[in-house]
Amino acid sequence: MLNKTVAVLALAGFMLTPSGSTFASAEAEKTGATNITSPEGANIKILSPADGAHLKAGEQYLMPYEITVGKGGDHFHVWVDGKSGPSIYETKGAYTLPKLASGQHIITVKIVASDHIPTGPMRSIKVIVDPDSKG
Numbered sequence: 001m002l003n004k005t006v007a008v009l010a011l012a013g014f015m016l017t018p019s020g021s022t023f024a025s026a027e028a029e030k031t032g033a034t035n036i037t038s039p040e041g042a043n044i045k046i047l048s049p050a051d052g053a054h055l056k057a058g059e060q061y062l063m064p065y066e067i068t069v070g071k072g073g074d075h076f077h078v079w080v081d082g083k084s085g086p087s088i089y090e091t092k093g094a095y096t097l098p099k100l101a102s103g104q105h106i107i108t109v110k111i112v113a114s115d116h117i118p119t120g121p122m123r124s125i126k127v128i129v130d131p132d133s134k135g
Contacts, residue, residue, distance in 0.1 A: 042070025044109050044123035051125040057102045057132040062094040065109065070121065074114040081105050087116075102131040 047064040055061060067076055068091065078085040078095050088095065097107065108124040 040071030040073075040119075041068060042073055042111050042119065042121040043068040044076075044111065044121060046107070046109060046123055046125055049125065049127055051127075053125075053127050055100065055127050055129045057129050058099050060099055061097045063097050063107065064094045065092070067091045067109070067111070069111050070119070072113055072119045073111040073121070076109055076111045077116075079106075079108040079110060087112075100127070100129045102129050104128055 043066075045066040047066065049055060049061065049063065063078070069076065075087045075089045077087060078097075080098060080100070085095070105127050106124055107127060108122055110118045110122040111120075112118050
């Protein structure tokens, strides 16, 4: 029965870990906020913007974070709408988000190994960028 449950979870886009927590797949990442903590001690906190936050188009925003890379992790990347930013090694700080056009955007933090392969833990938030009201 357990094998059937694991297979169903895998088909749904999740992987069950020995501790019972789940890792969301890339497909699940596209749907919005997902907070993943691995059993190896990794943790990702996006302090702002909040999931579902409304931002102004054309503005520059900081994304304060606190990261514990955990076992197997080396650093992390911030992905905005599927495009990866540079390697980040500081575990506490603020990442400068690119200026975003109007619409919905997905911002994802992925912990990766030294070879840039994701180790599993990630956190995604969805932000809505409102049109610039300047006429």
